[in-house]
Structures are given as C-alpha cells and as structure tokens.
Amino acid sequence: MRSWLSLCLRLALLAAVLSAPTARAADPMGPDVLVRNVTEEVLAIVRQDKAIQSGDVGRVLGLVDEKVLPHFNFRRMTMLAVGRDWRQASPQQQDHLVNAFRTLLVRTYSNALTQYRDQTIDFKPARYGEADTTVQVRTEVRQAGAQPIAIDYTLEKTAAGWKVFDVIVAGVSLVTNYRGSFGEEIRKGGLDGLIRTLEEKNRSLERAAAPQSRA
Structure with missing residues (x-):
C-alpha cells in the first residue's frame, strides 16, 4: 500500500505540471488556467x-523549484x-518544519518530470464562483495498460494568486497521509524529533541522488 501510494503521489506532481484543461474557464485568473499556463x-x-x-536530478530540481513550487502553499x-x-x-x-517538509516533497517527487512518457491528463472543468476562495480541481491520469488514477487538487485564493495546499490521490489526501507518520514521530521524539527525522530523510535522498546528478 505504501509503495503504491508513493507511486500515485509522484504521479500527482507529474499531473500538476502536465495537466492540460479540456475547457477554458471564464475567469482568466482561475486555477485551471493557471495550471494550463x-x-x-x-x-x-x-x-x-x-x-x-x-x-x-539537479536540473529537474531547478525546474520544479522555479516553475512549479511557487504555486504551492507549503506552510x-x-x-x-x-x-x-x-x-x-x-x-x-x-x-x-516547513523547510524540511518542502524539501522532502521536492526530492521525493522531482523525478516526476523525468518519467514523462505518454501519460495524458483528463482535466475536469472547474466549477467555482467569483466569491469562492477554496476550489477543488479534478483530474485523471491516463496511461496505456493501466487504470486511470483520480487526482484532485485543493487550492486557495490568496493575495498572491491560487495556491495548492493539498493533493488527493485515489481518494487519499497527501496531508492526511503524512499526518499519521508525523504524529508517530512527534509521540516518539517531540517536534524536534520530527524535524530531525525529516532532515535525515532529506540527507539520505540527497546522497542517493548525488551519483545520478554527477553522471
């Protein structure tokens, strides 16, 4: 289950940067138009x-950091x-915590762009009103020989534009999934223990990616 969820969440970030809406929203600043741009x-x-x-990996991290992450509310x-x-x-x-979690998500899912092959995105038309400040954008990732995976993005309207603050993959919320493991780490070692665990995980991911980055 954990490996399946990890794969789905990697596809979630892939969909975030590959989604192509099938319908044009009336609001030029809407969340679906943002994704298209x-x-x-x-x-x-x-x-x-x-x-x-x-x-x-280094080139991918730079691209994701510059073009994708500004549209996520990591705090x-x-x-x-x-x-x-x-x-x-x-x-x-x-x-x-914010810095460590942000780094973990980026390093865990930065390979999404390198895995782009023939996936297609079925982007469901977003329905929202001018007064709405929270919107869910629904998509499906489709690939030959595999079942479609439903991926929904929850965005909030801020002074800096629409920002993603949760991703729901096949009905499983990213933040809810992490909440369980974070709570376990906090019970064992407090908030500082959680920070240490996240930072060590990030160092491990960085070491694992280093040979590939130098190749």
Whole structure:
C-alpha cells in the first residue's frame, strides 16, 4: 500500500505540471488556467532539455523549484500535516518544519518530470464562483495498460494568486497521509524529533541522488 501510494503521489506532481484543461474557464485568473499556463512553459522546457530527459536530478530540481513550487502553499500543507501539534511549535520550529517538509516533497517527487512518457491528463472543468476562495480541481491520469488514477487538487485564493495546499490521490489526501507518520514521530521524539527525522530523510535522498546528478 505504501509503495503504491508513493507511486500515485509522484504521479500527482507529474499531473500538476502536465495537466492540460479540456475547457477554458471564464475567469482568466482561475486555477485551471493557471495550471494550463504552467504546463505550456514547463513542457516546452522538458521537450528540449536532454539533461532532464536523461534523469539529471539537479536540473529537474531547478525546474520544479522555479516553475512549479511557487504555486504551492507549503506552510499550510505543513500545518495540516502536523495537525494539532502545530500550535505547540515555536516560530523557529515551524520554519524548520516547513523547510524540511518542502524539501522532502521536492526530492521525493522531482523525478516526476523525468518519467514523462505518454501519460495524458483528463482535466475536469472547474466549477467555482467569483466569491469562492477554496476550489477543488479534478483530474485523471491516463496511461496505456493501466487504470486511470483520480487526482484532485485543493487550492486557495490568496493575495498572491491560487495556491495548492493539498493533493488527493485515489481518494487519499497527501496531508492526511503524512499526518499519521508525523504524529508517530512527534509521540516518539517531540517536534524536534520530527524535524530531525525529516532532515535525515532529506540527507539520505540527497546522497542517493548525488551519483545520478554527477553522471
């Protein structure tokens, strides 16, 4: 179950940058239009960048950091994943948690772009009103020989535009999935223990990616 969920969540980030809406929203600043604009720019880079196509982790990280991550609200994602223990964290601990969780998500799913092959995205028309500040955008990832995977994005409208703060894969929320493991780490070692665990995981992922980045 855990490996299946990990694969689905990697596909979630892939869909975030590859989604192509089938219908044009009335609101030019809507969340589906935002995804379309990001898609066009990112795919143009991926199709031309041989290093990304060959799995250059450093190049992929740079692309994701520049083009994709500005559209995610990692602070809110971290707050939801940590749950009620977030209120007990000092401002410094909160900053450490946000940075470590952000790095974990980026390093865990940065290979999504290098895995782009023949997947297609069925982008469901978003329905929302001008006064709505939270919108769910529904999609399906389709690939030959596999069952479609439903991936829904929950976005909030902020002063800086629409931001993703949760991804729901086949009915499983990303932040809810992490909340269970985060809670277990907090019970064992407190908030500082969770921070140490996240930072060590990030170091392990960085070491594992280093040989490929140097190739």
